[in-house]
Amino acid sequence: MTRRTGIVAGLMLGLSLSTAAFAQDALRVGAYPANPPWENKTEAGTFEGFEVDIVNEIAKRMGTTANIEGMDFKALFVASASGRVDMVISSLTITNERLESQSFTQPYFQGALGIGVKDGSDITSVEGLKGKVVGSVATSFPENWLKEREAEIGYAEYKSYDTTSNMLTDLLNGRIDAAVNDVVGLRYAFTQMKGLTVGAEIVTGEKFAMMMPKDSDKLEQANQILSDMKTDGTMAAIYEKWMGVAPAAASYTVTPMPVPTSAD
Structure with a gap:
């Protein structure tokens, strides 16, 4: 190996290490x-x-x-x-x-939660979930929210899903009566999936x-x-x-904050 070849090889090795x-x-x-x-x-x-x-x-x-x-x-x-x-x-x-x-x-x-339902559903509020089959995504905030309020809401059955798409497919096919999830995500999904709508929005204050x-x-x-x-x-x-719109003044989107030490 010549001195020049050695220099070139060294440079290439250095470049490779730098890239890595x-x-x-x-x-x-x-x-x-x-x-x-x-x-x-x-x-x-x-x-x-x-x-x-x-x-x-x-x-x-x-x-x-x-x-x-x-x-x-x-x-x-x-x-x-x-x-x-x-x-x-x-x-x-x-x-x-x-x-x-x-x-x-x-x-x-x-954030806020939304209750996804089929077009024409009579579910227009949390109270409308009583006696219904409700679904959400496993380990999500909506799932915890629903489970904590099972007795209060009085839904007949709860189904947990690994994916949003499976949940919404079951909603469309009538296997569940309502899907509870992030309302922004639901509204976006429903622009792609016809026959579904947000029956009600639940203000939770989640961050x-x-x-x-x-x-x-x-x-x-x-x-x-x-x-x-x-x-x-x-x-x-x-x-x-x-x-599609500007964030509200003084909202979380435009207000600098410290690292949170609690959910409050």
């Missing part, structure tokens, strides 16, 4: 792949959505990229708790129970945020970037792109 190091530094992000407009895996295999734009912007401001991996909803919590991923996006609600084993960034959206491993060393930096995005208008622009 950069790839390792990419943010590892877990996401439920069928949750539009929050996140959705396209036919091309890439992710798009409201939270996808947010996490990509966070990665950019960290000087890296986001590597998003699709997972079942239940698997997201295991992946975060074990440190397999750096953060999780999937319209996740901050709860005190989740804060025991996970960390969350500041919220950027105030959507990114979930991260407990006490992650990236938590404070990610939270500061979210504050900066709210201050400089980036978050509002992303919101308007995906929701």
Whole structure:
């Protein structure tokens, strides 16, 4: 090997190591792949959505990229708790129970639940669920909300689903009378699935945020970037792109906040 050849080989090896190091530094992000407009895996295999734009912007401001991996909803919590991923996006609600084993960034959206029904259904309120067969996604906030109020609501049967698509297919086919889920996601889905509508909206005050491993060393930096995005208008622009309207003044979407220590 000549001296010149050795130099070239050394440079190529250095470049290879540098590229590998950069790839390792990419943010590892877990996401439920069928949750539009929050996140959705396209036919091309890439992710798009409201939270996808947010996490990509966070990665950019960290000087890296986001590597998003699709997972079942239940698997997201295991992946975060074990440190397999750096953060999780999937319209996740901050709860005190989740804060025991996970960390969350500041919220950027105030959620509400929707009751999905077939066109012509007489279910127009929570009271209308009495005696009905109701479904939701396993381990989700809507599922917990329903189970905590089983006696109060008086529904006849509850069915738990691994995927939103299976739940809505059962709703369309009459296997359940109502599906309770994030109202934004339901309305978006119903633009694609004819014959279904939102019978009622339930204001819960839930706060959507990114979930991260407990006490992650990236938590404070990610939270500061979210504050900066709210201050400089980036978050509002992303919101308007995906929701079709500007966020309300003083909403979670435009108000910088500290890392939450409780769901209150």
